Amino acid sequence: MSEPDAVRPSLRAAMEAVLLVVDEPVGEVTLAQVLERPTEEVLATLRALSAEYEADQRGFALRCVGGGWRLFTAAACAAYVERFVLDGQQARLTQAALETLAVVAYRQPVSRGRVTAVRGVNSDAVMRTLLTRGLVEDAGTDAGSQAVLYRTTPYFLERLGIADLDALPPLGPLVPDADELTDESPG
């Protein structure tokens, strides 16, 4: 660790970093593969970390739920988190969410993979946010690829203030046809 060229992070640090970006519980086996360490060591470190957060009375907790590990806000801090959530700041969608929603609206039904390909950035978390907010819903699976497809909801139309999808403004001439795009789709 102290060698100048070896900036290799500790197992604990690598684990914290991964846990910060995953928003679905991740199993210790997966973590062990990604971190290239034995599963037992990973499990022991996860438990140690979880205990450490609790002992230090941190605002976050590391818990094993539904077959995997995930960071949660500490229960003791719930009142503040609730206030923040209700604050109104959260009523607005982020730019990333608006963009993702726009892609779904104009290209539905569409898979997450396709949205990611169009936007050039991973859109999984954003799509989950849109699902939670009730703006987007499951639209079955693609016959070929078995990918889950998404479409906008009536609530979306209501929030945008339009009667139906036909009322969406047409896109400019630079945007390729949906057919053109989906034909070359990987699935």
Added chain:
Amino acid sequence: MSEPDAVRPSLRAAMEAVLLVVDEPVGEVTLAQVLERPTEEVLATLRALSAEYEADQRGFALRCVGGGWRLFTAAACAAYVERFVLDGQQARLTQAALETLAVVAYRQPVSRGRVTAVRGVNSDAVMRTLLTRGLVEDAGTDAGSQAVLYRTTPYFLERLGIADLDALPPLGPLVPDADELTDESPG
């Protein structure tokens, strides 16, 4: 929420919990409101927390970028994180795009014509790329020339990892007065 006043969390814990649910940089003023503490105290705690994470070589970092505070993964852990957030790697910006971005950053709001005048070469396509990437945005039109003006986005600050535009390094001392030179731009 269980035992009254027994488990009132520390400011630090409450802050950590809120930071865990934000998905855009959050300002210290908003945090101060939510946490019901003076802004200065909140700011001091944010800074202390940020320093603590770094000193402890945690896998996450608390940083003030793009006008607010947000949790990031530590740079040293990037290799592991990337296995989870495989964005389809972020394409590097071309030299032309970087130059254009620099002119916009230092001269905003600025028209395409001015950027072209500074670079000595047409910058339209490059500006479109920057718009698409969300690094630059429309900033209305110039009252006189009716030219569309551009400015950098908060996302630009976030990508650069700086708090605000004042954190940009000064341009070389030899740069002549920009207005003098670019006023004759074709618009």
Added chain:
Amino acid sequence: MIAAETAQPAGRPPFEVHLENFTGPFDLLLGLIAKHKLDVTEVALSRVSDEFLAHIRRLDGAWDLGQASEFLLLAATLLDLKAARLVPRGEVEDEEDVALLEARDLLFARLLQYRAYKEAGAWMAGRLAVEGRRYPRAVALEEHYARLLPEVVLGIGPAAFAAFAERALTPRPTPAVNVDHVHSPRVDIAAEQALLIRRLQTDGVASFTALAADAVSVVVVVARFLLLLDLYREGSVAFEQPTPLGELTVRWTAR
């Protein structure tokens, strides 16, 4: 040696003179002056042009107009600077010299300015590379908090919403050397002509400024002007311009 890495049309060898990362004439000049420590007055323009002509001959007629005009643009910028530099400092004889001196100062000022932004761009590239290794937490809310969320506020209307879609769905331009300055976009002449005639028939009279107001590019303005000359030749319109460079008024004179 200079070289413009021009965007290469399929199957045709590009003109090779050598400056990496060429993005525009200012870049070329900086490369020459700074990197090769060349005084502009010593740049052997003739050698560069000889090389270019030889290159074109090798192509045996199959040369690319885009490449040729890009070369001309570079050569002209160089020549401009070279001419300005050749004027001796100090004694200024006549107005022409003054003009050249001013041109020289302006060119150098512009070069310095460009260099500063180029350096700022390099600094940004460094930051982006470092920061690209840090990933922000962007995780969906825990279920029990998500239920508390107030109603979504989109905060934008359908038009702005469509703009988001348009931005995301427009194909990203593939990185390439920018040659927009030599390749004029095509203009739909028939459509432009129809538009001009329709407006003039409706309004009877219009200023050229008004007729060109919605042109999307300079090329379209030029096209409209040429089309008006064409209409003039046919006797369909008349022009009025009381003062040189003043407002040009166009009157529809055909039935």
